[in-house]
Amino acid sequence: MLIRRVARPLLASVFVADGWRALRHPAQEIEHLPGARKQLTVLAERAPVPLSADVVVRAAGATKIVAGVLLGLGVAPRAAATVLTVLHVPTLAAAHPFWETKGETRREHVAGLVRDGAVLGGLLLAAADTAGKPSLGWRLDAARTTTAKKATTHARHARRTAKVAKVAAKQAAARVPDKAKLALHEVTDRV
Incomplete structure (x- = not known):
């Protein structure tokens, strides 16, 4: 259907761009997510091989690029959307800690949370879309x-x-x- 051919690449473009930014500048990506460095460091320490927070961010970025390209091209779109959903949920909470702020900053975080929530909704629809097949x-x-x-x-x-x-x-x-x-x-x- 024509809508899928347009909607999937539009949705995927967000993740390809986000993944590219994380792959090239992992430190900036970590700073963009308040409180993420601590969580990423804990995650990296639990890994069976020595990792750093930057490596974890780069790996997530590369995964977002691959899954975004697959979703955009319509190759295994349900699996790609599911992977992107799994990667997007922790980012959603980490990027918009509205409970820690007040005033205008809080409103900005709430607006960002709503926008990212809408993207999450699109991913969930893409993950459930069977393209007319049972x-x-x-x-x-x-x-x-x-x-x-x-x-x-x-x-x-x-x-x-x-x-x-x-x-x-x-x-x-x-x-x-x-x-x-x-x-x-x-x-x-x-x-």
Whole structure:
């Protein structure tokens, strides 16, 4: 649909630009997020390999660029939107600490939170958008129902075939003694 072809790149452009900025200037990105350095340092210390806050920000930036490009191109858009959602939620809270400020600064943080919340809403819609195709849950349920119907049909057919075979076996068994008698008579007549 045309709307998807326009909306996805528009939504993705925010994250590609944000990721590019984080990749090139991680220190500025950390300063842009009040209180983020402490959280990023804790995250970097918990990593199994030695990291710094700058490396974590650069990795998140590179991930945003890749996921943004994929979303914009429509390649695995649901997965890309989900990755961007996961990356956007912590940024949303860290970038707009309105509870710590007063006056005009607080209003700016609230407005920024509302804007970023709207972007989050767009990501959630993109993550849930099946592009007119049924969801994975619906497909699984339909496959389960179809398989159950086929199994029932095959079982019914097998029961009918078994009944027909049983009747044919009874008829064949009933004929065997007669044929055996005839064969015995033929043998005795020849002798």
